[in-house]
Amino acid sequence: MPVLTYRDALNQALREELARDDRVFLMGEEVAQYNGAYKVSKGLLDEFGPMRIVDTPITELGFAGLGVGSAMVGLRPIIEFMTWNFALLALDQVVNAAAKMLYMSGGQFNMPMVFRGPNGSALQLSAQHSQAWESWLAHIPGLKVITPGTPADAKGLLKSAIRDDNPVVFLEGEMLYNTKGEVPETEYTIPIGKAEVKREGSDCSIITHGKMVLVAMQVADTLAKEGINVDVVDLRTVRPIDVEAIAQSVQKTNRAVVLEEGWEICGMGAQVVDFIQRECFDDLDAPVIRVHQADAPMPYAKNLEKAAKPDAGKAIAAVKKVMYLG
Amino acid sequence: MTEVASRDDARKSRRGMTTKKNGEAPGASSEEIALRKDLLRSMLLQRRFEERCAEAYALGKIGGFCHLYIGQEAISAGTCSVLRPDDYIVTSYRDHGQALARGMNPRSVMAELFGRVDGCSKGKGGSMHLFDKSIGFLGGHGIVGGHVPLAAGVAWAIKYRKGDQVCVCFFGEAAVNIGAFHEALNMASLWNLPAVFVIENNRYGMGTAISRATANEDVKARAAAYRMTGESVDAQDVFAVRDAMGRAVDLARKEGKPTLIEMRTFRFMGHSMSDAASGTYRSKEELEESMKRDPILLLHDLMRSEGQLSDGEFAKLDEEQKAICQDAWDFADASPEPPLENLMTDIFVDTTS
Numbered sequence: 001m002p003v004l005t006y007r008d009a010l011n012q013a014l015r016e017e018l019a020r021d022d023r024v025f026l027m028g029e030e031v032a033q034y035n036g037a038y039k040v041s042k043g044l045l046d047e048f049g050p051m052r053i054v055d056t057p058i059t060e061l062g063f064a065g066l067g068v069g070s071a072m073v074g075l076r077p078i079i080e081f082m083t084w085n086f087a088l089l090a091l092d093q094v095v096n097a098a099a100k101m102l103y104m105s106g107g108q109f110n111m112p113m114v115f116r117g118p119n120g121s122a123l124q125l126s127a128q129h130s131q132a133w134e135s136w137l138a139h140i141p142g143l144k145v146i147t148p149g150t151p152a153d154a155k156g157l158l159k160s161a162i163r164d165d166n167p168v169v170f171l172e173g174e175m176l177y178n179t180k181g182e183v184p185e186t187e188y189t190i191p192i193g194k195a196e197v198k199r200e201g202s203d204c205s206i207i208t209h210g211k212m213v214l215v216a217m218q219v220a221d222t223l224a225k226e227g228i229n230v231d232v233v234d235l236r237t238v239r240p241i242d243v244e245a246i247a248q249s250v251q252k253t254n255r256a257v258v259l260e261e262g263w264e265i266c267g268m269g270a271q272v273v274d275f276i277q278r279e280c281f282d283d284l285d286a287p288v289i290r291v292h293q294a295d296a297p298m299p300y301a302k303n304l305e306k307a308a309k310p311d312a313g314k315a316i317a318a319v320k321k322v323m324y325l326g
Numbered sequence: 327m328t329e330v331a332s333r334d335d336a337r338k339s340r341r342g343m344t345t346k347k348n349g350e351a352p353g354a355s356s357e358e359i360a361l362r363k364d365l366l367r368s369m370l371l372q373r374r375f376e377e378r379c380a381e382a383y384a385l386g387k388i389g390g391f392c393h394l395y396i397g398q399e400a401i402s403a404g405t406c407s408v409l410r411p412d413d414y415i416v417t418s419y420r421d422h423g424q425a426l427a428r429g430m431n432p433r434s435v436m437a438e439l440f441g442r443v444d445g446c447s448k449g450k451g452g453s454m455h456l457f458d459k460s461i462g463f464l465g466g467h468g469i470v471g472g473h474v475p476l477a478a479g480v481a482w483a484i485k486y487r488k489g490d491q492v493c494v495c496f497f498g499e500a501a502v503n504i505g506a507f508h509e510a511l512n513m514a515s516l517w518n519l520p521a522v523f524v525i526e527n528n529r530y531g532m533g534t535a536i537s538r539a540t541a542n543e544d545v546k547a548r549a550a551a552y553r554m555t556g557e558s559v560d561a562q563d564v565f566a567v568r569d570a571m572g573r574a575v576d577l578a579r580k581e582g583k584p585t586l587i588e589m590r591t592f593r594f595m596g597h598s599m600s601d602a603a604s605g606t607y608r609s610k611e612e613l614e615e616s617m618k619r620d621p622i623l624l625l626h627d628l629m630r631s632e633g634q635l636s637d638g639e640f641a642k643l644d645e646e647q648k649a650i651c652q653d654a655w656d657f658a659d660a661s662p663e664p665p666l667e668n669l670m671t672d673i674f675v676d677t678t679s
Binding site: 023056064069071074075076097101104106110160 | 414416445446447448449450451455457458459464465466467468469472473474475476477478479480481482483484485486493505506509510512513516671672673674675677678679
């Protein structure tokens, strides 16, 4: 199987879906001539032309809303936010327009569109450029929210997102674009709303998504050397969330750590813990522990940033704690 | 024919005063009179319908927010009279009049207002969210200015498909201060999108006078910032609305260029059902003065003075509209509440491409 970067896997998905359906177009800042701020759209302008790969002014609310309007009359826009930090300016269109249009119109106007871009922190970008928004977006009925952690998932899920007739939020990882993984050569899609057990284990579940999947795999590798077998559940989609996969894992291991990039209060992990207490109350041998970003804006200084972020060390400590290993 | 003469003819035509062909008697033709009667009918329907809305609101049959259009009907009637059936409208929450003028079934509108299952949005949208895909009526949006980019998007889709439709977007004058308006106008002009942006300037954003909210009250001047044609219209005169909209729609359809039009109007009611028509942020005298320029009266008086409408004809036309509104009321009243299982439908569709 070919090995691709996460970036190239996304690029393939875009190229294949643009070729498949001429109603699909990509719009955002620097997506065309500049080939994308993170080069995800590299080469697409040359291949598909300026009506389908569209550079915009820096006007997130405007072009997100333009995408919504075009979807109301049958186009299938892919709206790229240079980062989801900037998408805050466009949330009225994502939440009030895209997510609710079908409902408000009594089923007349579905929204076949994708909002995508990098989410979460990178390195030393400090407070305004280092935020993971999935819990905000997953809160909204009418949106599907996808958080792929690997190149293969990124490609298969982006293709599904583009083909979906509903508004889909697609959260990429800025630090994932250069990561590599095997990606099937033949045509495939991955169903939205299905988790995947990325690694089988019987001692403790780590339930995670997005960029933290890689961290969870590091944790599993490290702990395996100590004889602790971790079951890594990659949610892949956080809305709809695969409750069955969570329950199956926790019923097997009886212990769980929930690992996420964002803040604690009302974070994705809080929702996962709720599902666990609902579905697995009698299966638990220990309270569930959450690992997340410190409850502070992201600092710039290297040492403070490291202290703020969830990482393998913090997750290992959490696994040991739920296993009462000190 | 010179270009000037041609433009003049087009203007006369929109006023229901087409240049006579050789040999015809002077005065308005039967088509011209029919056009005028249809504009009058459209405005009367809107007026009578919304008078019933106010009544239904007082009786608790309509709830929530309800923003009446009374006084502004020449804008919707005049605009819809120059649109093609395949054109599009995107509007704000003050949307009843435009929906009716565009041809939405009054039964479907009233049932929506009553929160019943036979409403255009199955009772899920209410007053602010009227939609009818079959006539290109794309809502009914509740966030001030938030729908202006949507109109740019509809126009983008028209251009993308190399179509020759036009998208008209209505919003109040208070929306010209919000970012979404500026972002949409910039893109529409930058990309030559076939849209017409219509500012319904009724002089009050809720209870705040335009002079207290907007540094430059000449709101059409905003067009210049986006290298767009800007126009200001006496929107109590339905023919002036038709003239301006006709020009703007032509420009969009033929040259793919957007226009910003200020329609100077009055609303004779409060912002919504919760504020008095006068006495708080505007005086009774101001309201009474504005009501002298009721668009329905102006057209009625013109047609009377030119001998195109008798008292009997007007009364008959009015009774017909009242009957349509009564029928809509009865229909809405008889329509069931939405079944509870509808709470969880229309959140997603099950399909993929």
